[in-house]
Amino acid sequence: MKLLIVANWKCHPKTLREAKLLFNSIIKGVKDIDAEVVICPPFVYLPVLKATGAQDVFWENEGAYTGEISPAMLKNLGLKYVIVGHSERRKYRGETDVMINQKVKASLAQGLKPILCIDKISQIPDNLGKGAVIAYEPLFAIGTGQTCGIEKAKKMRLAIKRRVGAKTLILYGGSVSSHNAQEYIMGAGFQGLLVGGASLRPKEFVDIIKNVCYR
Numbered sequence: 380m381k382l383l384i385v386a387n388w389k390c391h392p393k394t395l396r397e398a399k400l401l402f403n404s405i406i407k408g409v410k411d412i413d414a415e416v417v418i419c420p421p422f423v424y425l426p427v428l429k430a431t432g433a434q435d436v437f438w439e440n441e442g443a444y445t446g447e448i449s450p451a452m453l454k455n456l457g458l459k460y461v462i463v464g465h466s467e468r469r470k471y472r473g474e475t476d477v478m479i480n481q482k483v484k485a486s487l488a489q490g491l492k493p494i495l496c497i498d499k500i501s502q503i504p505d506n507l508g509k510g511a512v513i514a515y516e517p518l519f520a521i522g523t524g525q526t527c528g529i530e531k532a533k534k535m536r537l538a539i540k541r542r543v544g545a546k547t548l549i550l551y552g553g554s555v556s557s558h559n560a561q562e563y564i565m566g567a568g569f570q571g572l573l574v575g576g577a578s579l580r581p582k583e584f585v586d587i588i589k590n591v592c593y594r
C-alpha cells in the first residue's frame with residue numbers, strides 16, 4: 380500500500396505567488412515517487428493550486444454560516460482529503476470533540492476523507508466511519524522540534540489500531556523531518572506522515588518523502 384504523506388501549510392505563505400512556487404516545486408520533486416502526496420494549503424489558494432487537501436471544514440453543507448467552508452464545496456472543487464480536529468484549532472478556535480466529530484461525519488457523507496488529528500485515544504469517536512484517516516500528533520511534538528520516542532509512538536499506533544481496526548490508515552505528525560521520518564514509518568509502523576513546518580521547505584519535504592519511499 381502507498382504511504383500517505385500530507386503537507387499542512389497552516390497559515391502560510393502570505394502571497395499566492397509564493398504558494399504557487401512552493402506547490403510547484405513540491406509537485407516537481409515528487410513526480411516519480413510512488414506515494415500519495417496531499418498538500419493542504421490555506422483555503423484561498425485551493426482553487427488556483429488544484430490542491431487535494433484542506434486544513435479544516437464546517438459540518439453543514441450550506442446555509443447562514445458566515446465565514447464557513449462546507450464539505451460539499453470542497454468535494455465539488457475536487458478535493459479528496461480534509462484535516463479535522465488539528466490541535467491548533469482545538470486550542471485557538473475552541474473546537475471540541477463534539478464539533479470535530481460532526482466535521483468527520485459531514486466530510487464522510489460527502490465522500491471526503493477526514494484526517495482526524497488526535498493526541499489521545501479518547502478523541503476517536505466510537506463509530507469512526509470507513510474512509511477516515513487518523514493522525515497521531517503528540518502535543519509536545521507539534522511545531523517544537525521535540526520528537527516523540529519511537530517506542531511511545533509505536534505503542535500509540537497499536538492502541539489506535541486496536542480501537543479503529545486494521546483498515547484505517549494511521550499517520551504520525553509532530554516535528555517530522557528528513558532525519559526522523561524513516562523511524563516513524565519503518566520503526567514505528569505508521570502508514571504515512573502529517574508534516575507541518577517542514578512542508579514549507581520544498582527540498583526538506585521532498586527529502587522526507589524520498590527517505591520513506593526509497594527503502
Ligand code: PGA
Pocket residue numbers: 387516520521522523524552553554555573574575576577
Ligand atoms: P509540525 O506540525 O510538523 O510543524 O510539528 C505538524 C502539524 O501541526 O500537523
